[in-house]
Amino acid sequence: xxxxTIFFLILSVVAIGTAIGTVASRHPVxxxxxxxxxxxxxxxxxxxxxxxxxxxxQILVYAxxxxxxxxxxxxxxxxxxxxxxxxxxxxxKGVAMTFGAAFVIQILILFTSAGSFTHEITDKSVNVGQxxxxxxxxxxxxxxxxxxxxxxxxxxxxGALLLGKKKLFLERDLPEKxxx
Amino acid sequence: xxxxxxxxxxxxxKAAIIINIVLVMASVEVYLERKISAWIxxxxxxxxxxxxxxxxxxxxxxxxxxxxxLVPKAAFQGFHRLAPLLTLAVAxxxxxxxxxxxxxxxGERTVYWGIAPNINIGVLFILAMTxxxxxxxxxxxxxSNSKYSLLGGLRSAAQMISxxxxxxxxxxxxxxxxxxxxLNEIILFQRDGWYGLRWMVFLQPVGFLIFLxxxxxxxxxxxxxxxxxxxxxxxxxxxxxxxxxxxxFFLAEYANMATASxxxxxxxxxxxxxxxxxxWDSIGLIEGxxxxxxxxxxxFFVKLMIFIVFFxxxxxxxxxxRYDQLMNLGxxxxxxxxxxxxxxxxxxxxxxGL
Numbered sequence: 001x002x003x004x005t006i007f008f009l010i011l012s013v014v015a016i017g018t019a020i021g022t023v024a025s026r027h028p029v030x031x032x033x034x035x036x037x038x039x040x041x042x043x044x045x046x047x048x049x050x051x052x053x054x055x056x057x058q059i060l061v062y063a064x065x066x067x068x069x070x071x072x073x074x075x076x077x078x079x080x081x082x083x084x085x086x087x088x089x090x091x092x093k094g095v096a097m098t099f100g101a102a103f104v105i106q107i108l109i110l111f112t113s114a115g116s117f118t119h120e121i122t123d124k125s126v127n128v129g130q131x132x133x134x135x136x137x138x139x140x141x142x143x144x145x146x147x148x149x150x151x152x153x154x155x156x157x158x159g160a161l162l163l164g165k166k167k168l169f170l171e172r173d174l175p176e177k178x179x180x
Numbered sequence: 181x182x183x184x185x186x187x188x189x190x191x192x193x194k195a196a197i198i199i200n201i202v203l204v205m206a207s208v209e210v211y212l213e214r215k216i217s218a219w220i221x222x223x224x225x226x227x228x229x230x231x232x233x234x235x236x237x238x239x240x241x242x243x244x245x246x247x248x249x250l251v252p253k254a255a256f257q258g259f260h261r262l263a264p265l266l267t268l269a270v271a272x273x274x275x276x277x278x279x280x281x282x283x284x285x286x287g288e289r290t291v292y293w294g295i296a297p298n299i300n301i302g303v304l305f306i307l308a309m310t311x312x313x314x315x316x317x318x319x320x321x322x323x324s325n326s327k328y329s330l331l332g333g334l335r336s337a338a339q340m341i342s343x344x345x346x347x348x349x350x351x352x353x354x355x356x357x358x359x360x361x362x363l364n365e366i367i368l369f370q371r372d373g374w375y376g377l378r379w380m381v382f383l384q385p386v387g388f389l390i391f392l393x394x395x396x397x398x399x400x401x402x403x404x405x406x407x408x409x410x411x412x413x414x415x416x417x418x419x420x421x422x423x424x425x426x427x428x429f430f431l432a433e434y435a436n437m438a439t440a441s442x443x444x445x446x447x448x449x450x451x452x453x454x455x456x457x458x459x460w461d462s463i464g465l466i467e468g469x470x471x472x473x474x475x476x477x478x479x480f481f482v483k484l485m486i487f488i489v490f491f492x493x494x495x496x497x498x499x500x501x502r503y504d505q506l507m508n509l510g511x512x513x514x515x516x517x518x519x520x521x522x523x524x525x526x527x528x529x530x531x532x533g534l
Contacts, residue, residue: 029256029259029319029322033259033315033319036315052299052300052301053300053301053304053361055301056301056304056305056308057304059308059311059312060304060307060308060311063308063311063312064307064308064311064312064314064344065311065341065344068311068314068315068318068337068341069341071315071318071319071337072318072334072337072338072341075318075321075322075330075333075334076334130300131300131301131361
C-alpha cells in the first residue's frame with residue numbers, strides 16, 4: 001500500500017468521526033473543537049492531493065480565523081443548559097430533513113457512479129494547487145467572480161459596522177442633558 | 181540503503197535534534213531572562229545553582245516536575261488537560277519548516293538542515309500554526325472555569341487575532357519582493373545580491389518594524405502581555421495550572437519567542453546566509469561541506485540570539501500598554517501602515533521592476 005493511501009485512510013476516518021462528533025455532541029465547545037479537528041484533517045487530505053497551498057489556507061482561514069471567532073463567541077455568550085434547547089418536530093425541521101436526505105442521495109449517486117476512489121496524479125493536477133497558477137487563474141479566468149466576492153465581503157463589513165454602531169447613533173440623537 | 185529508509189532515518193534524527201534544540205533554547209532563554217533582568221534592575225540574579233547560576237533552569241524544571249498537579253474541581257477536565265499540550269505542540273511544530281543552514285552532501289545524497297525547509301508554503305505554514313496556537317490559550321482560559329483565566333484567555337485571543345492581520349500583511353511585502361513562499365528561497369534571494377547582504381530589512385524597513393511589533397503581541401510579551409497582566413488577572417490564562425502543566429505554557433511562551441526571533445532573522449536578516457559568499461568559496465569552504473553548513477548555522481544562531489536578547493531587553497525596559505491602547509495600535513496604526521506598505525511595495529515592483 002502506498003503511503004498516501006495509508007494517510008488517506010487515517011485522515012478520512014478521523015475526518016468522518018469528528019464530523020459526526022460536531023453534530024452529535026451537546027456541548028458547544030466540544031462541538032467547535034471537533035470541527036477544528038475536522039478542518040485539520042481536511043487540510044491533511046488536501047496535502048495527499050499535492051495541494052499544499054489550499055491545505056494551508058484551509059488551516060489559516062477556517063481553523064485559524066473563522067473557528068477562533070466562533071469559539072470566542074461561544075465563550076462570551078455563556079450558553080445555558082443545552083437540554084432546554086431541545087424541541088419537538090417542527091415544519092422547519094421537516095424541510096431541513098427533506099433537503100438533507102436529498103443531499104445524501106445525491107452524494108451516494110455520485111460515489112456509486114465514480115466507481116473507483118483511486119485517482120491519477122498527472123503533472124497538470126500537481127500544478128493546480130500551486131500559488132502562482134491559482135493566482136493566475138483567479139486574476140484572468142475568474143476575475144469577475146473574484147471581484148464580486150470582494151464586493152460582497154465589503155457589504156458584509158459595512159453591515160457589521162452598521163449593526164455594531166447602532167447604539168452610538170441612538171446616543172447622538174438623544175438630547176444633550178440626558179447624556180450627563 | 182533504500183531511499184525510503186534513508187529518508188525515515190534522516191527525518192527521525194532531524195526531529196530528535198530539533199526538539200532538543202528547542203527545549204534547550206527555552207531553558208537558555210529563561211536563564212538569559214533572569215540574568216538580563218537582574219542586570220537591568222541592578223541586581224545579581226541567580227548565582228547559587230552551578231557556576232554563575234548556569235544550572236538554574238534545570239533546578240526550575242525539577243521544581244515544576246516535583247510540584248503537585250492541582251486541577252480545579254469545577255474545571256472542564258478534558259480541555260484543561262489538552263490546552264497546555266496543544267500550546268506546546270503548536271509551538272514546537274513551527275520548527276518543522278525553519279531552515280537552520282543550507283545543506284550538506286553525504287555520499288551522493290543532499291541533506292538539508294531542517295525538516296522541510298524547501299516546502300513552498302513555509303511562510304504560510306508558520307502563520308497557520310501561530311493561528312492554531314490561539315486555541316491552546318483560549319481553551320486554557322475557558323476550561324479552568326475561573327474568571328481571571330477566562331478574561332486572560334479572551335484578551336489573548338482578541339490580541340492575537342488583531343495582530344495576526346498586520347503581521348500577515350507586513351509579510352506580504354517580503355513575499356512580493358522575493359516572489360516565493362518558501363523560506364529557503366527567501367534566504368537565497370537575500371544571499372544572491374549586494375555581496376550577500378541584500379537583506380529584506382533594507383528593502384522593507386517599514387514592514388520589518390510592523391512585523392517586529394506584531395510579533396511582540398503574538399508572543400504575548402511585554403509591552404503587550406495583557407493576557408497575563410499580574411495586577412489585574414493574577415496570572416491570566418494559566419492561573420489555574422500548576423506543576424508541569426504550567427511549565428508547558430512557560431516552555432511554549434519561550435519557544436514562541438525563539439520562533440519569532442528565528443522568523444525575524446530568516447525573513448529580514450538573511451537567515452543562515454553568510455555575507456560575501458565568494459570569499460567563503462575562495463578559501464575552500466564550498467556549499468555542501470560540513471564546515472560551510474556549520475558556519476551558516478552559526479550565522480543564523482547569532483542573529484537568533486540577538487533578537488532573543490532584544491525581546492528580553494524590551495520586556496524589562498518598556499511598561500505594559502493599556503488594553504485600549506493595544507487595540508488602537510493594532511487596528512488604527514499598524515493595520516493601515518501595513519496596507520500602505522504593501523501598496524507602495526506592489527507599485528514599486530510594477531512600475532520600476534526589482
